Structures are given as C-alpha cells and as structure tokens.
Amino acid sequence: MLDNAYFSPPNLNEVCELLAKHTGKAHIIAGGTDLMVKVNRRLMEPEVLININECGLSYIRKEEGNILIGAAVTMSEIIESELILEKLPMLAEAVKKIGSPAVRNVATLGGNLVNASPAADSATALLALGASFKLVSKNGERVVEGEQFFVGPGETVLKADEILKEISVPAQSEDEKWAYYKLGRRKADTLSVVSAAVKVKFDGEIVEDIRLAIGAVAPTPLLAKKTAELLLGKKLDDALIEEGARTAAEETKPQDDVRATAWYRRQACAALVKRLLGQVRG
Amino acid sequence: MYPVELTVNGQKYKVEVELKTNLLEVLRDKLGITSPKVGCNTGDCGACSVLLDGKLVKACLTNALSAQGKEVVTIEGIGRPGQLHPLQKAFHEHYAVQCGFCTPGMILAAKALLDRNPNPSCDEVKEALSGNLCRCTGYVKIIDAVMAAAKEMAGTETV
Numbered sequence: 001m002l003d004n005a006y007f008s009p010p011n012l013n014e015v016c017e018l019l020a021k022h023t024g025k026a027h028i029i030a031g032g033t034d035l036m037v038k039v040n041r042r043l044m045e046p047e048v049l050i051n052i053n054e055c056g057l058s059y060i061r062k063e064e065g066n067i068l069i070g071a072a073v074t075m076s077e078i079i080e081s082e083l084i085l086e087k088l089p090m091l092a093e094a095v096k097k098i099g100s101p102a103v104r105n106v107a108t109l110g111g112n113l114v115n116a117s118p119a120a121d122s123a124t125a126l127l128a129l130g131a132s133f134k135l136v137s138k139n140g141e142r143v144v145e146g147e148q149f150f151v152g153p154g155e156t157v158l159k160a161d162e163i164l165k166e167i168s169v170p171a172q173s174e175d176e177k178w179a180y181y182k183l184g185r186r187k188a189d190t191l192s193v194v195s196a197a198v199k200v201k202f203d204g205e206i207v208e209d210i211r212l213a214i215g216a217v218a219p220t221p222l223l224a225k226k227t228a229e230l231l232l233g234k235k236l237d238d239a240l241i242e243e244g245a246r247t248a249a250e251e252t253k254p255q256d257d258v259r260a261t262a263w264y265r266r267q268a269c270a271a272l273v274k275r276l277l278g279q280v281r282g
Numbered sequence: 283m284y285p286v287e288l289t290v291n292g293q294k295y296k297v298e299v300e301l302k303t304n305l306l307e308v309l310r311d312k313l314g315i316t317s318p319k320v321g322c323n324t325g326d327c328g329a330c331s332v333l334l335d336g337k338l339v340k341a342c343l344t345n346a347l348s349a350q351g352k353e354v355v356t357i358e359g360i361g362r363p364g365q366l367h368p369l370q371k372a373f374h375e376h377y378a379v380q381c382g383f384c385t386p387g388m389i390l391a392a393k394a395l396l397d398r399n400p401n402p403s404c405d406e407v408k409e410a411l412s413g414n415l416c417r418c419t420g421y422v423k424i425i426d427a428v429m430a431a432a433k434e435m436a437g438t439e440t441v
Contacts, residue, residue, distance in 0.1 A: 005301060006284050029345055031343075033325055033343045036304055036344070036345055040304065040342060041323075049347065051347070051348055076337075100412045100414075101391070101394065101412070101413060102331055102339050102340045102413050103413060106337075106344070187412055188412030188413050189412070
C-alpha cells in the first residue's frame with residue numbers, strides 16, 4: 001500500500017513523472033464520468049489516481065488553420081466556446097448530444113477519446129474532421145492521426161506512461177458541407193446505437209473531398225474509407241447516395257449488444273448515411 | 283484513507299475517503315444527507331444530482347477526492363419548510379411530485395438552468411432536465427412547475 005496514491009499535479013511534467021513512476025498502476029481522472037461507472041460497478045479499483053484538472057490542459061485556441069483543444073476541456077466548455085461554434089460547428093453539434101448537462105459539465109474531450117468506446121460520439125465527429133492527437137510522456141511527445149489512435153473497444157495506442165495532451169482539428173471552412181446525426185435510445189445520457197459524421201467539399205456537384213465516420217458499428221470508431229473512395233470524384237446523385245449508404249453498411253463490423261443488434265445497426269447505418277449525404281448535397 | 287474538506291450547504295466538513303469513494307457516498311453515508319438518491323449509481327438517472335461549485339453534477343460519478351475544497355449544494359441548501367425556494371413551491375403547487383425519488387435531482391437540475399437562464403423556453407427546460415429520469419413519468423407537471431417557478435422568480439426580481 002502506497003503512502004500517497006492520489007495526486008493533482010499543477011503541471012503536465014509532474015503528470016508525466018507520476019505516470020512513469022506508477023506505470024501500469026496509475027489511472028488518470030478528469031471528469032470521472034466513465035472511470036467512476038467502472039469503479040461503482042466494481043469492475044476496477046484504482047491503485048493510483050492522477051487528477052489532471054489542475055495541470056493546464058483546459059485551453060481552446062486557434063493556431064494557424066487548426067483549433068487546439070486541451071484534453072481536460074469539458075464538453076460544456078466546448079459547446080459554450082465561441083471559437084468552436086464558429087470554426088468547428090460539427091464538433092459542437094456532436095458534443096451537444098453527449099450525456100446530459102450534468103455529465104457534460106465535467107466530462108472531458110480527452111476522457112471521451114481515451115475511454116475508447118466504439119460509441120464515443122466526439123470520436124465520430126473528430127475522425128470526420130481529420131483531427132490528430134498529441135500524446136506526451138516523460139520521454140517526449142508524438143502526434144497520431146485520429147484514425148490510428150483507436151485499437152479496439154477500450155484500447156488505444158497510448159502507452160502506459162503516456163497521456164493524451166491535445167486534440168488538433170483543422171478548422172472547418174465555409175466551402176465545406178457537413179452533417180452529423182446520433183441515433184440513441186433516448187435523447188440524453190445514452191450511448192449511441194449508431195452515430196455518423198460527414199464532411200464534404202464539392203466542386204460543383206462533384207465530390208472533391210470527403211471524410212465519413214461512423215460510430216458504434218465496429219470495434220473502434222470507423223473512418224469509412226471505402227465509401228469515401230466510392231464517392232470521390234463523382235456527382236452525388238440519388239443513385240450514388242444509395243450505393244454509398246450500402247457500401248458504408250458493408251464496411252461496418254457491428255455487434256449485438258444491449259442497445260441494438262448487429263442487423264439493426266447495419267440497417268440504421270445505411271439509413272443514416274443516406275440521410276447525411278442527402279443533407280450535404282442540399 | 284485520504285482527507286477531503288468540502289462545504290455542504292454552507293457548512294464545512296472534513297471526511298476520510300478512499301480512492302474509489304464517490305461524492306454520493308460521502309453525502310449519504312458519512313454526512314447523513316440523504317436527499318441525493320442512489321438510483322442507478324452509473325450516471326443514467328440523475329437522482330443523485332447536486333450542485334458542485336454552482337454546476338450541476340451527478341454525485342455518483344464525482345470522485346470524492348476531486349471535490350476537495352469545493353462547495354456542494356443539495357436540496358436542503360436551497361430552501362426549507364416555511365421558506366421554500368420558488369422551485370420547491372412550484373413543484374408542490376403543480377403536483378410535480380409523485381413518489382418523490384427524482385424530485386431533489388429534478389429541482390437542482392432546474393435550479394442550475396434558472397441560475398444561468400432565468401427565462402427558458404419549454405425546450406430548454408426539457409434539455410436541462412434530460413439527464414433526470416422520473417419513473418412515475420410525471421414530466422408534464424415537472425416542466426409546468428419549472429416554467430411557473432421561472433415566471434415567479436422573474437416577478438420577484440422586478441418588484
């Protein structure tokens with residue numbers, strides 16, 4: 001038993017030192033809205049807790065064309081940020097659908113990502129937006145593309161002594177269309193049955209660039225690359241939208257769980273993708 | 283065990299907690315304040331909602347150690363018999379209470395809304411209460427009560 005196993009370091013260096021010292025034992029806590037569910041259900045008992053609310057990761061700022069978001073920024077801070085509402089409206093839309101006011105007041109963007117639920121709603125939006133994540137340890141830092149970050153349910157590329165420091169997202173531009181939808185069993189405090197996010201740049205009616213992400217339909221939040229390849233360079237007409245929706249559903253690897261069956265998720269995925277592509281076409 | 287100091291309804295307390303202790307356990311088991319209810323213990327129902335430094339949180343999902351130095355308000359902190367808060371009065375007058383289990387959380391969620399937005403729309407009230415379940419399903423009367431309290435409070439302020 002350690003003399004002291006609870007820490008609330010004033011800076012990130014100390015967080016990294018503690019993670020190196022207590023590798024494998026330490027759990028990071030910010031809002032705690034995922035961690036405490038596991039603790040309350042007795043699925044885990046923390047040996048060492050590192051609270052990161054005081055270590056300077058609560059910033060949102062613009063740097064060149066990117067919006068930088070510290071990992072400990074809360075969901076409420078995101079949807080109240082003028083900068084996010086103006087430059088990342090799709091992220092704001094996705095975050096509004098996460099949890100409920102009491103959860104969003106403390107739950108953090110970094111926590112939603114590191115918890116690595118396939119149904120993490122911020123992840124769906126961030127993959128479509130082309131976000132990258134900065135990971136830091138005592139030995140330095142590295143940047144990982146959003147789609148490389150998730151490994152499986154609850155698993156990421158984060159090493160035991162690393163922390164997610166910052167999420168960098170290219171600002172949305174006026175000439176890009178976007179759409180986001182979350183399908184849940186109730187409006188609040190629910191994990192997605194399926195969520196989908198799309199960002200498209202058109203050249204006239206031709207799809208010039210597209211990123212489509214789908215949540216809760218695979219072991220990780222899914223960047224639907226095959227669907228994007230299919231749509232790229234083509235005129236987005238009704239027939240192509242139908243084919244895109246079918247392709248997206250085929251790209252998924254959903255499973256049965258308490259919220260929905262795999263069969264239902266595939267159907268819902270196709271319906272959602274069809275709806276979103278219709279929306280961005282206008 | 284680790285010491286935690288916090289203020290609840292204006293009174294200072296010092297308690298000993300474990301790493302796994304949540305704020306709801308502190309309030310109910312250590313301080314005997316049982317108005318926040320243990321509904322689901324997983325953040326789904328909102329029956330344990332309290333205000334932490336003025337912000338609505340679910341006490342069951344709040345690690346006790348991260349409440350160090352903070353100020354907690356439960357339903358006892360906003361009014362008492364003879365001096366009911368306008369929200370409490372409106373819940374009473376609009377029959378917005380059936381079994382009462384969700385009521386403390388509902389009222390605190392409504393207070394968190396009215397503190398920020400004194401003149402909410404019906405949709406804003408629904409959104410603010412979206413994390414609070416009423417299994418008697420008395421939502422219509424609850425929403426009526428919050429809208430009435432908002433009016434009442436606006437009236438009191440202008441007088």
